[in-house]
Amino acid sequence: MRVTSLLLLLGAAGAAANWQQIANLVQPSRPPGPNDAQVTMYTTQSCGYCARARRYFDQQGVVYQDHDIERSQAARRAYQSLGGRGVPVIVIGDKVIHGFDEGQIRRALN
Numbered sequence: 001m002r003v004t005s006l007l008l009l010l011g012a013a014g015a016a017a018n019w020q021q022i023a024n025l026v027q028p029s030r031p032p033g034p035n036d037a038q039v040t041m042y043t044t045q046s047c048g049y050c051a052r053a054r055r056y057f058d059q060q061g062v063v064y065q066d067h068d069i070e071r072s073q074a075a076r077r078a079y080q081s082l083g084g085r086g087v088p089v090i091v092i093g094d095k096v097i098h099g100f101d102e103g104q105i106r107r108a109l110n
Helices: 002-017 019-026 048-060 073-081 101-109
Strands: 041-044 065-068 089-092 095-098
Touching: 041 048, 041 073, 048 101, 065 073, 089 101, 095 101
Parallel strands: 041 065
Antiparallel strands: 041 089, 089 095
């Protein structure tokens, strides 16, 4: 009985060490959803439409990167390379959206 207990303990320890790999095998895969899209915003702190975009993404559970073009020269250069004339400029995957347009954002996320 001691050998059996030892084997069970070793098996449990091995399973615990490889739990993420085991979970990946057991969990069914799911199709990509709107929260999986790569979203980047070029904004300023004083922009009301930028605040609306942040609020929209937060409410939808969309993960995004927010780059302030007034505080970062790299963000300013990226914004300019996208043809930025106003803020926000929102990049979702390979789509560039100038301004806050909920319909365009929704279509780009799906």
